Amino acid sequence: MRKIILIIAMIAISIVLSVVYFLKPKAIINDVGNYNINRVIYAKEDNHTDITDQINLVKLKQIISEYQCSRIPASFAPYQQDSVVFEIEGIYENRPLHIILGDINIVYESSNKGGYQIKNSDELLSEINNAIDRN
Numbered sequence: 167m168r169k170i171i172l173i174i175a176m177i178a179i180s181i182v183l184s185v186v187y188f189l190k191p192k193a194i195i196n197d198v199g200n201y202n203i204n205r206v207i208y209a210k211e212d213n214h215t216d217i218t219d220q221i222n223l224v225k226l227k228q229i230i231s232e233y234q235c236s237r238i239p240a241s242f243a244p245y246q247q248d249s250v251v252f253e254i255e256g257i258y259e260n261r262p263l264h265i266i267l268g269d270i271n272i273v274y275e276s277s278n279k280g281g282y283q284i285k286n287s288d289e290l291l292s293e294i295n296n297a298i299d300r301n
Contacts, residue, residue, distance in 0.1 A: 174254040191234035191285050194273050198227045200259050209268070216246075217298065219286070225297055229267065230254070233290045237272045239280030242272050252294060267291045 195201045203226060208217045249269035256263050266272045271287030274280065284290060 188237050190237070192282075193231065193235050194235050194265070194284065195227070195231050195258055195263070197259075198231050201227050201230075201256055201263070202212050202258075203227060203254060203256040205253075206253045207255075209247070209250050209252070212248075226254070226294065229290070229293050229297060232286045233287075235282035236285070237282070238283055239274075240272075241246055242266075242270055242274070242281045243277040245270050251291060267294070 203218070203223045205216060206218045206221055206223075208215050208225070245266075246269075250266055251268035252265070254265040254267075254281075255265065256265075261275055264274050266274075266281075267284070267287060267290065271284040271291075272281035273284055
């Protein structure tokens, strides 16, 4: 009887720990050195402009590294292009990493795998806007 109670307790603890792990946000990027930004698109009204050369990419990587996203993927595609303010395309740890900010605030590797909701995305958007204004 004690063995059954012990086994049930261990299973319950494992389930609780798993739930807590998946509900806790993760960093968008952990290692700035393993993240390369290839392109930054700024969308204003119907005009999408490549601003990669106009922004300090080292500072942008640092800003992104300070933010978190969910661990649970969610479907977000298709989405309206006019709901996007920034699109940041890069490579993180040899895999594509796309960030969409605006009405949709998602980090994703591939749209068919779903995306991870960015936490405090309004603050991230504001910091990126400020970084652009300073350049």
